[in-house]
Amino acid sequence: MDPVANRCQGFSEGFSFAQVVACEDTLRKKYNQYLPLFYLEVSSFAQPDTLYRIYPRTSRYALARLAHIHGSWPPVELYYRSIQSLYDSVSFLPLPGLSSDSLRRLRTLRSDLLRLTRNLASQDKPAVITLQLDAIRQTLDTIPAFHPLKSSFAQVQSSWETLRQPASRWRVFVPRLIWQGTANRYHQWLSDILLHGDFGTSWTHDRKVSERIGSLFFYSFLFSVISVLFAYGLGIPLGVMAATHHNRPADRLSGLIVFALDAMPSFWVATLLLMFFANPDRIDWFPSSFNMVNPQGWERITRFVLPVIAYTYGSFASVSRIMRVSMLEVLGQDFIRTARAKGLNPRRVMVRHALRNALLPMITGFVGIFPAVVSGSVILENIFTIPGMGNEVLMAVQSNNIPMILAVFTLTGLLTVTGYLVADILYMWADPRINFTKEN
Amino acid sequence: MFASVFAGVLAHPQTGLLVPYGPETTLGQKNIPPFGGNSHYLGTDQSGHDILASLIHGARVSLTVGLAAVGLAAVIGIVVGLMAGYWGDRRFRMRRGTALSVIPGAFFGWFYGFRLMRFEMMDAATESMGAFVGMWLQGVIIAAIIVVFWVWLGKMLSRGKWMGGIIYFPVDSLIMRIIEVLNSLPLLLVIISLSAIFHGSLWLIVIVIGLTGWTGLARLIRAETLRISEMGYVESGRALGLGEWRIIFTHILPNALPPALIVIAFGIGNAILAESALSFLHLVDGTVTWGSLLSGTRSNFSAWWVGVFPGMAIFLTVLSFNLIGEKLRDIFDPHHVG
Numbered sequence: 198m199d200p201v202a203n204r205c206q207g208f209s210e211g212f213s214f215a216q217v218v219a220c221e222d223t224l225r226k227k228y229n230q231y232l233p234l235f236y237l238e239v240s241s242f243a244q245p246d247t248l249y250r251i252y253p254r255t256s257r258y259a260l261a262r263l264a265h266i267h268g269s270w271p272p273v274e275l276y277y278r279s280i281q282s283l284y285d286s287v288s289f290l291p292l293p294g295l296s297s298d299s300l301r302r303l304r305t306l307r308s309d310l311l312r313l314t315r316n317l318a319s320q321d322k323p324a325v326i327t328l329q330l331d332a333i334r335q336t337l338d339t340i341p342a343f344h345p346l347k348s349s350f351a352q353v354q355s356s357w358e359t360l361r362q363p364a365s366r367w368r369v370f371v372p373r374l375i376w377q378g379t380a381n382r383y384h385q386w387l388s389d390i391l392l393h394g395d396f397g398t399s400w401t402h403d404r405k406v407s408e409r410i411g412s413l414f415f416y417s418f419l420f421s422v423i424s425v426l427f428a429y430g431l432g433i434p435l436g437v438m439a440a441t442h443h444n445r446p447a448d449r450l451s452g453l454i455v456f457a458l459d460a461m462p463s464f465w466v467a468t469l470l471l472m473f474f475a476n477p478d479r480i481d482w483f484p485s486s487f488n489m490v491n492p493q494g495w496e497r498i499t500r501f502v503l504p505v506i507a508y509t510y511g512s513f514a515s516v517s518r519i520m521r522v523s524m525l526e527v528l529g530q531d532f533i534r535t536a537r538a539k540g541l542n543p544r545r546v547m548v549r550h551a552l553r554n555a556l557l558p559m560i561t562g563f564v565g566i567f568p569a570v571v572s573g574s575v576i577l578e579n580i581f582t583i584p585g586m587g588n589e590v591l592m593a594v595q596s597n598n599i600p601m602i603l604a605v606f607t608l609t610g611l612l613t614v615t616g617y618l619v620a621d622i623l624y625m626w627a628d629p630r631i632n633f634t635k636e637n
Numbered sequence: 638m639f640a641s642v643f644a645g646v647l648a649h650p651q652t653g654l655l656v657p658y659g660p661e662t663t664l665g666q667k668n669i670p671p672f673g674g675n676s677h678y679l680g681t682d683q684s685g686h687d688i689l690a691s692l693i694h695g696a697r698v699s700l701t702v703g704l705a706a707v708g709l710a711a712v713i714g715i716v717v718g719l720m721a722g723y724w725g726d727r728r729f730r731m732r733r734g735t736a737l738s739v740i741p742g743a744f745f746g747w748f749y750g751f752r753l754m755r756f757e758m759m760d761a762a763t764e765s766m767g768a769f770v771g772m773w774l775q776g777v778i779i780a781a782i783i784v785v786f787w788v789w790l791g792k793m794l795s796r797g798k799w800m801g802g803i804i805y806f807p808v809d810s811l812i813m814r815i816i817e818v819l820n821s822l823p824l825l826l827v828i829i830s831l832s833a834i835f836h837g838s839l840w841l842i843v844i845v846i847g848l849t850g851w852t853g854l855a856r857l858i859r860a861e862t863l864r865i866s867e868m869g870y871v872e873s874g875r876a877l878g879l880g881e882w883r884i885i886f887t888h889i890l891p892n893a894l895p896p897a898l899i900v901i902a903f904g905i906g907n908a909i910l911a912e913s914a915l916s917f918l919h920l921v922d923g924t925v926t927w928g929s930l931l932s933g934t935r936s937n938f939s940a941w942w943v944g945v946f947p948g949m950a951i952f953l954t955v956l957s958f959n960l961i962g963e964k965l966r967d968i969f970d971p972h973h974v975g
Binding site (some may be wrong): 241312389456461462464469471580595605609610614 | 643661744745748749752756818820821822823825826827829830833834906910913914918927931934935938939941944945947948951952955956959963
């Protein structure tokens, strides 16, 4: 799950351990991973103040735990170093000139030994460690070619024996606050954003996160806008119609449909649409994936149809519900009765007096599209393979690509707040009765 | 409709009452269409699982997740909303000495109750949910003891002149800011990220949905509490010298609760939707759920029954809870138009 380790994994075949380490090292330096997380760190006197430099994280956890059990760090460090030097001597062990068959066997044994040694650094249960040490010792004893490794192994064993002796554990119980200064990852991240507008570099490929977002932004934006247009364009008339036919069959029927649409999970609807309308065995009107290499003719348009339906129907339902309620509320008010009583044209009453007031609550929903643009619709983009933000976020989450996740969260939060502000301004513009300057 | 779901829970395959297969039983016959006159009433999927058995199992999972998550959210939302509404910004006051000593108290409480125990807690979490909750409660108790000790120390400290000054703790503003921050996050993304980072088991999903889904309820309870606090009977309770907690829990809470039930009913539907969305994306480990069953159809569009029935189950369940919410609204909120 560590993207850096994943990227350097390819090196491990045909490359030495040192090369893999060097690869991880350069990447981690580049991504500031050797820096502490935050300005302030809470630790205990049993832990070192530079624990964050140890990778992989499983080793870091195991070593911290050993220090926790033992009560002090230096013996743990000694143990860790002895494992590392054993690893080095295993991987650089000169294999004697043998016939190719036994040489191959020896190579397998050596890579087994390497795996065991690497695994040892990530173990934190004393019983498991003892077992693994026994396994390594047996290999060393039985294979004569491995005898030169015995001295480094003896060091591992002796340092482990030291660790087994319980030291005084008082250090574990004394909290320690460590001030890390401004050379920490949070400070770097924040100052990069504030000073340069830079959201960092993606950990899974060496591209700038902001560039990546820029290139993926388009389709998320497109679908948000289309779905909002359709939802409002169809939902508002339906809501008005339901309100004007209050409690009559038309209202009942539309209420029932809207209520049912509201409860349908979008991923179900999307799957069914694909299953029944993009399936060569049934009706094959639409392409089953939005992301086509080279759309031809009609496909350029038909590929939009199913996604737009899946995007729209949910918000359409809620828009028409809100519109109906808001319209009913306005219609029950005195000024509508007055307008009717003075004999105004009923159409005019509806449009000029009722609709204008009833549209106000719709503003809130309208600004909701801003944040939706950045985070996209994870599920729908996944189902229709739309190359947008939602899909990217899902991939980032699954591969632990932290800079991308942080960028999306930050931008979404920012746009939500902007959306609230825009909504307030729109309200003030649309309804002169609202005045934010006065404290009520 | 709703009764049928509960009937489904009762007829869980382990009891063998209705379907003789477990949800994980792999049968030899794959992709059997439904209603074929055999004992696979709703057919089997591409790996040979009986759909009906999986559906019944999924009903149990979905309802458990929905009820547990919303239960957690309801507890948080109600407590937080009551606190914000009752104390406001000018009601929660303490002596300066106490306030100052709460800070180290909270730090040491956290350190000895949780930070020191973090390895043991990790072990307990991998072992079982019960063990983790036990460890967690132990941490809470240790932390509470330490905080109480520091508060007592602070009371001593407050005898001094400057230390004895009264300061107000802006409970309401603080809680409202937290709610605003939570509301500005894309919730589904938060849930997806957390469950991917911590390799979502079902209980983790419950906790994540519970911890993120309380804001609407808290706002509602806060508004209700603000309204009720102005009522005559609260005033008279205060005049009679009733304790704060007694007023909050026996006079304000029962009156604020009915409208909250509406939000809770809709919340259960939403939690079930969120859970099935997560399992649809394969972010939930382990058991068969409606969402995971539905996602199986994406590799094989010809088996329509694999796609239709689980989705229908989600749809009907969410619809039932929405209907309950709607009925509750009719009862408790007669002024609501519609």
